[in-house]
Amino acid sequence: MSTVETKGRNVGGTECSWCKAIRGGTGIAVLSLLITKPIDISRFQTSLHKLQNSHPILRSKLHTSSSSTDTTFSFLTSHTPFIKIESHNINVTSNILAKNKNDTVSISPLQQIMEHELNRNTWQDRTGIDTDMFVASIYAMPDEKTWVVVMRLHVAACDRTTAVSLLRELLVLMKDEEKEENVVVVEDVVPLAIEDLVPGRKGKKHIWARGLDVLSYSVNSFRFTNLKFNDTKNARFSQVVRMQLNQTDTKRVLDGCKQSRIKLCGAITAAGLMAAHSNKTNSSKKYGIITLTDCRSTLDPPLSNHNFGMFITCIY
Template identity: 40%
Template sequence: MSDSLKNVDGQSRSLGGTEQNWCKAVAGGTGITALALLISKNPNISDFKKALEKLQNDHPNLNYKLQRNSLNGSATFVINPPDHDDVRLNVMNLSKTSELLQTLTSHGSNSSLSPLHVLLEHELNVNEWSENSTKGLCLWFANVYTLADDKRVLVFRFHAGICDRTTAVSFLKELKEAMGEKEGGGCKDEGNVGIEELIPVGKTKKTLWAHGKDMVAYSVNSLRLTNLKFKDVKSSRRSEVLRLKMSKHETQMILAGCKLREIKLCGALAAASLLAAYSSKRHLITSNFQRKKYGVIFLNDCRSYLQPSLSIHEFGFYHSAISNNHELKGEETLWDLATKIYKAFENSKKNNKHFSDMTDLNFLMSKAIDNPSLTPSSSLRTSLVTVFEDPVIETSTDAERELGLDDYIGCASAHGVGPSIAIFDTVRDGQLDCACVYPAPLHSREQMQELLANMKIKLLEGFKMADMI
């Protein structure tokens, strides 16, 4: 581990390239991670605060503050000791919550959404990190919203630099354990460095010529990709969310179809999104089988591949991206396309592209942020869809029921640089529940509702055609 990413003076830590990139992305609106929980039992605020204090003690990342160099714009994590009098917990009473909800639901497309959904979207679009501060910016926040009938919505908001999806899942698990007065899985974040410092030797090996060739290929191919129709390219953007849910039986059939073909759920979700997008353009296509090329980005958790390997309880951003393009001409079936998409991803991983292309993709992402005009309609869209290699698998426990945890949604914002739709998939008690994030008003809620409805149709048609029900 090089000294450049250790504590520089006992008080700060330099950031790796991926972390620096996320600081730029989050400032523009992509990478604000929110975890919203609906609690039907009035939580004891004192116990809740103690649980958060425990997590702060277990995870130094939760005590970081973000500082930027005013000269070159580079970012640094300033390490503060845990301050139990400074737990970032804001409690909003019933009157203020009701007033906020009334304002948020006054927009036509929000009127039918639940308080949990509305407050999640609200938090995804609160961005303290778009401004500079000489004192440093906190990297996570906790808010409690009070609803009627002794219900609460708890929302945690994190900067992507310290929180990938695995971190968010582990945070929730450890919080539930701490609230239940059980020993959590905190491990003092032994990694506590940027992902680049932990990549096994030789996995990033690539010649200068190969770097240049790949970056040109990524850049040229991105200009040839088909995008969803943009509704409004001029107005300021925000992230909105829709949920794609499947019944337990439907979920079992989809997972069985994936297992039969030795692929993962991400392949089926990516294929369904591409097929749905292609069918949405049918009225614009003159021939029956006009070719359209779409971009798919896979995010995979690299903790187990790093050296030393990290546990899921070590907080930070340790995901990498693999970008592939796929051409459709309208005659593809769900399972054939899903297999093709997943095998392309799997082959890229076998060739270590999740490590060797990390610098290239970070560079291109940074250039897109700095120069939006390089992307179609200055939309900053990098692909049609982003999916995770593995879904989150959750099974409700007696402890959760005792806490009154009725529902929750976790996802990250995507209205800066990113895909047209980012899918955060969870299989909860055997049922598929996807939080699908998109940039509005670049895309409208009605447009994305139609896309998700078509995705569900494609998924259902897939296993019906395979005679699996």
């Protein structure tokens, strides 16, 4: 991108924490979809371009500049969408899936591809290079009947609310593209950082200021001094642990929360701590819980789910 066609801003405090943490592998968001029909790559790319038009953070690059004393980060936003889809054939996919054959826990091919993407850190050690905040890939599966569509984002541009909204908007755009409905509003400015949207009356409160900083502290302190690794020699990599409840069990949990007048997040937190403590081999270990809270509705001005970016604080 040339400087003539780009706009930008420096990252905020919370965004900066993610930019620093991602060098160690923390701060990558991956959205994956299993598709059972042949995907029209041209239509998919057009839909992604529309998403980029609607959300400037998705058509931004992360610029990293290092000096002898500090490293700074900024978003460089193109006026036009530029995403290109990486397409991987069956041979590439098969090689990825073969790496997990000796694992003791069996996971689905979809999750294997997702974990593979989680470990593709294109933002690691990129001083002087502008890297895309949003990339997309398609993997042809060995059964020759399915495909996995993956979107990988820097977490400075994608909290959980953004991830959910992105998927919803993409599905709508794909349907509209099929109907040849092409009206999309182009946004030019990346939203301000969360620190710049704190209401004046709350900015002076120590608890709010602390809430903004806790995420920074937490993200950059995952290497707790009391955390012991079983394997310290091999390269570090990310994996996913999934918990899934059926409809009946979910209803029981929700009814129990309502009856006991407790929040669902509190019940899940308590259950996780109890399960960890009940493990005989881990009963003496320490655990921490981080609760992320979407702050969009409490900012000034209030933001909607349509505003993509990192707008969360946390309680630790």
